[in-house]
């Protein structure tokens with residue numbers, strides 16, 4: 001066994017306990033890594049909920065002249081982008097915060113609000129960072145599981161919310177399950193939240209259900225109650241801009257944005273990201289096309305998975321969460337050898353589940369063909 005160097009020992013000794021004990025975020029493998037490891041050429045990336053249509057063509061234009069300005073710092077306040085988001089959402093620009101991905105805003109919220117010992121309540125299975133960032137600050141995290149039907153469990157939430165909490169955070173629709181909290185249930189859930197608590201509603205998949213009659217209009221409903229709140233959205237999913245890292249938050253009050261400004265790095269959104277997001281947000285047609293493709297292809301993929309006898313959670317987002325019937329790490333590993341990247345779930349109780357993104361027609365078909373083969377080979 002190799003001895004641990006004295007530098008490594010010092011790192012371990014000096015590290016904050018909350019940092020060294022953190023679980024690692026499961027970011028999955030890069031296409032490059034899969035190519036090298038399995039010798040496959042064609043990769044279907046179905047693990048990160050990216051948009052198979054990519055970004056709007058307007059983004060390419062917005063980035064074309066960028067090299068000339070590379071030497072100059074970007075706008076630390078992303079003024080133009082915040083104005084565009086204000087126009088898009090009806091929320092004043094002083095109540096808009098931009099993040100290097102919405103994950104960056106989750107980090108800012110935890111830096112600004114969470115003291116060691118504070119309680120944070122979130123959903124299970126969960127988006128990893130809803131749990132990891134609070135724990136990084138020393139929070140105690142309560143996970144509220146979905147029910148048997150893989151939907152929000154309102155009774156379990158009511159129970160969990162009987163004790164004080166500093167922050168309640170969940171995604172709607174949820175990642176990884178895809179289930180959506182309807183308007184009435186949303187109102188009931190937030191009414192059960194302790195008064196002295198920050199509500200964080202992560203709407204990373206907002207665009208995929210904004211047109212559904214039952215999807216709660218959080219920006220209209222949250223101001224009707226007294227708790228502070230913030231709604232998070234992102235350019236990474238329906239806008240196809242995951243590689244450039246832009247997310248935004250819509251806050252109850254300018255005071256919250258001013259607080260987050262104190263804890264964030266001053267130039268957190270680089271020039272390319274600001275320009276690209278501005279162009280992407282203006283192309284409404286591209287978003288509409290992306291959303292239309294997902295709803296069509298998702299229905300077809302869910303039907304195909306159910307034909308294989310698998311339990312598939314209802315989804316309002318650009319992915320499906322299903323029970324593959326075997327330890328999902330094993331099935332996902334076998335799919336990698338076919339050049340197909342999906343996300344096997346690792347949280348206790350969900351280790352037979354796989355989350356698969358809705359990709360291009362070609363990638364979806366390859367996934368289904370390979371899955372059928374892999375499951376047949378796994379059968380005893």
Ligand SMILES: *Cc1c(COP(=O)(O)O)cnc(C)c1O
Nearest residue numbers: 101102103171175204234236247
């Ligand atoms: C993808 C995702 C995010 C992260 O989005 P970025 O803006 O790329 O950081 C945040 N929350 C949820 C629930 C997500 O699924």
